[in-house]
Amino acid sequence: MKIAIASGKGGTGKTTLSTNLAAALAHDGRRVQYLDCDVEEPNGHIFLKPQWDSTEDVTVGVPQVDLDTCTGCGKCGQLCQYSAIVAVKGAALVFEQLCHSCGGCMAVCPTGAIREVERKIGVAQYGGSNGVAAGQGVLDIGAIQSPAVIRHLKKGMRDRGIVILDAPPGTSCPVIEAIRDCDFVLLVTEPTPFGLNDLELAVGMVRQLGIPFAVAVNRCDMGDDGVVRYCRGENIPILLEIPNDRRIAEAYSRGDMMVNVMTAYRQKFIRLFESIVSLQIAGKETA
Amino acid sequence: MKEVVIISGKGGTGKTSLTAAFAALAENAVLADCDVDAADLHLVLNPNVLRQSDFSGGRLAAIDPHTCIGCGKCAALCRFDAIALDGPGNDVVGKTYRVDPIACEGCKVCVAFCPVDAIAFEPAINGQWFVSETRFGPMVHARLGIAQENSGKLVTLIRKEAKRIAEEQNKTLLLVDGSPGIGCPVIASITGADVVLIITEPTLSGLHDLERVGQLTRNFGIRTLVCVNKADINPQMSEQIAEKVQQQGLTVIGQLPYDDAFTKAQIMKATLIEYTGGEIAEKIKALWRQVVYAAG
Numbered sequence: 001m002k003i004a005i006a007s008g009k010g011g012t013g014k015t016t017l018s019t020n021l022a023a024a025l026a027h028d029g030r031r032v033q034y035l036d037c038d039v040e041e042p043n044g045h046i047f048l049k050p051q052w053d054s055t056e057d058v059t060v061g062v063p064q065v066d067l068d069t070c071t072g073c074g075k076c077g078q079l080c081q082y083s084a085i086v087a088v089k090g091a092a093l094v095f096e097q098l099c100h101s102c103g104g105c106m107a108v109c110p111t112g113a114i115r116e117v118e119r120k121i122g123v124a125q126y127g128g129s130n131g132v133a134a135g136q137g138v139l140d141i142g143a144i145q146s147p148a149v150i151r152h153l154k155k156g157m158r159d160r161g162i163v164i165l166d167a168p169p170g171t172s173c174p175v176i177e178a179i180r181d182c183d184f185v186l187l188v189t190e191p192t193p194f195g196l197n198d199l200e201l202a203v204g205m206v207r208q209l210g211i212p213f214a215v216a217v218n219r220c221d222m223g224d225d226g227v228v229r230y231c232r233g234e235n236i237p238i239l240l241e242i243p244n245d246r247r248i249a250e251a252y253s254r255g256d257m258m259v260n261v262m263t264a265y266r267q268k269f270i271r272l273f274e275s276i277v278s279l280q281i282a283g284k285e286t287a
Numbered sequence: 288m289k290e291v292v293i294i295s296g297k298g299g300t301g302k303t304s305l306t307a308a309f310a311a312l313a314e315n316a317v318l319a320d321c322d323v324d325a326a327d328l329h330l331v332l333n334p335n336v337l338r339q340s341d342f343s344g345g346r347l348a349a350i351d352p353h354t355c356i357g358c359g360k361c362a363a364l365c366r367f368d369a370i371a372l373d374g375p376g377n378d379v380v381g382k383t384y385r386v387d388p389i390a391c392e393g394c395k396v397c398v399a400f401c402p403v404d405a406i407a408f409e410p411a412i413n414g415q416w417f418v419s420e421t422r423f424g425p426m427v428h429a430r431l432g433i434a435q436e437n438s439g440k441l442v443t444l445i446r447k448e449a450k451r452i453a454e455e456q457n458k459t460l461l462l463v464d465g466s467p468g469i470g471c472p473v474i475a476s477i478t479g480a481d482v483v484l485i486i487t488e489p490t491l492s493g494l495h496d497l498e499r500v501g502q503l504t505r506n507f508g509i510r511t512l513v514c515v516n517k518a519d520i521n522p523q524m525s526e527q528i529a530e531k532v533q534q535q536g537l538t539v540i541g542q543l544p545y546d547d548a549f550t551k552a553q554i555m556k557a558t559l560i561e562y563t564g565g566e567i568a569e570k571i572k573a574l575w576r577q578v579v580y581a582a583g
Contacts, residue, residue, distance in 0.1 A: 008324070008325045009298060010295075010297065010299050010467040010468075011297060011299010011300060011467075040467075040468035040473075040499075041296055041297055041467070041469065041495070041499060041500075043297075043492040043495055043496070046491045046492055046495060079395060079399055081345060081346070081393055081394055081395050082394075100392055100394060101366060102366050102367075102392065102394030102396050103364070103366050104395065104396040104399065107399075107400065139469065139470060141469060141499060141502050141503050141506065142474075142503060142506055144470050144471040144474060146468075146470045146471070169324070169467055169468070170324030170438075170468075171324055171325070171431070171433060171434065172436055172438045172472075174470065176389060176434055180390075190299075192550055193327075193553050193554060194327040194330060194553060197325075197326075197327055197330055198327065201325065201433065204434075205433050208433055209389070209434065222547070223550050224554050246520075249520050250521060252490055252492070253488075253489055253490040253491065253520055253521035253524055254490075254491065254521065254524075255491040255492075
């Protein structure tokens with residue numbers, strides 16, 4: 001079962017929930033894999049402290065033009081929607097940073113002057129610790145193709161057991177890439193006007209993708225009741241509420257996990273998982 | 288006109304609350320919310336929308352099921368797994384190919400190679416953007432459509448429009464709320480800015496994210512300042528961050544204590560400056576003076 005932990009707003013506790021859920025399940029003897037899909041700022045490793053057994057380069061194909069064969073006809077530039085290749089003074093010129101690796105220029109070139117070469121944009125790492133199999137994607141600084149790094153990372157996703165995907169914040173392409181084939185999405189928010197606004201956007205996103213979902217409210221006693229009222233009105237189950245506890249914040253700041261500092265949380269995370277499973281089964285039956 | 292961009296690397300560090308407070312302190316400024324994925328600045332600044340426009344960041348392919356002959360050339364060429372044989376049938380074939388608009392990146396390759404010209408390529412509406420008036424001056428902001436891409440393009444559009452307004456109205460400052468992360472919308476927010484202020488927090492995650500985003504702004508050669516928010520949650524880590532920041536060649540211009548006024552002001556739809564005259568407001572004012580000084 002693939003469970004994505006996502007949120008519109010950043011800093012609501014996605015990584016806290018995903019790593020603790022993974023650790024609690026592993027402690028309970030279950031087969032679990034954690035994948036950090038927040039490839040711009042991956043932080044799960046700070047808490048799970050995995051050993052990376054393998055590191056793979058993530059590359060994207062970019063065009064390379066053989067100037068002897070190129071006739072400067074400009075067909076590549078006419079097709080390219082990203083201004084990544086243009087014909088200048090009788091030869092095609094490539095702007096690698098803008099390339100989306102669609103392969104169009106190669107396919108359209110009448111003289112076969114364009115071939116694809118690999119350009120590194122990040123890495124995907126796999127390993128584990130304390131019974132949790134872990135993986136993370138890391139986008140190179142200055143690169144922009146976060147979805148390609150996420151796509152590569154997810155090739156190492158296990159078919160069996162539980163997979164927890166720690167999604168990036170927001171509601172656009174990197175998040176979609178992380179959650180699109182998941183069985184369930186848990187949206188983490190905080191009970192503030194910003195948290196509510198961004199939760200509504202995230203709910204719109206998962207509804208459009210047609211994935212069953214529920215909400216977890218972090219620092220549930222800090223703000224107002226807007227999030228709870230919204231969820232009630234929309235019939236969205238709230239599966240977990242974590243209070244605004246300074247001990248949790250301090251443990252987080254040191255890179256310690258809640259389930260290790262306050263072991264009572266282990267059972268709460270197991271129960272969270274069980275309610276996700278029953279909601280997902282119920283969702284399948286009604287679908 | 289000087290441009291100041293507030294970013295954070297890590298989300299949830301107080302970036303938008305501080306941008307709103309700075310908006311209350313800034314004189315003669317235009318405001319821009321470039322966190323288009325999760326725009327929140329309007330919740331505090333309550334903008335009065337003067338002009339609304341559709342944003343189209345690109346085009347999307349759509350296969351006409353009446354014309355498709357099911358040859359599969361489009362699906363074979365698509366690099367984004369956006370085309371599947373699950374469209375309705377017609378006189379020729381039992382099933383036609385269909386484009387998943389969420390997965391489509393608008394590259395036009397399928398359109399160019401369809402042997403029967405069955406694929407349309409129309410502009411997609413990816414969101415709306417607004418020119419507004421707030422109690423602190425003009426504001427340009429946007430709402431990115433659900434599950435849409437091209438947020439970098441939208442950010443570039445917002446900044447361009449905000450700059451145009453600033454020049455038109457002789458404003459001296461452009462104050463930009465950026466987005467978390469280090470990817471495409473962040474790069475679009477900071478390119479060409481005069482000063483970047485990174486709001487971080489004293490956690491290992493905050494430190495890790497700060498190092499990455501700090502490296503990004505340094506690669507761009509932009510003057511970068513750092514503020515540690517909620518510094519008292521882990522004073523030791525706050526000091527560690529200050530050291531790291533110095534090693535990176537950036538400058539810590541101040542620390543703010545954890546204060547629930549951040550949440551309370553948000554609930555009252557007020558900036559921290561309007562909400563409280565207390566110590567936190569004074570500290571934010573001191574911080575802002577340093578930002579203005581750095582912007583020159």
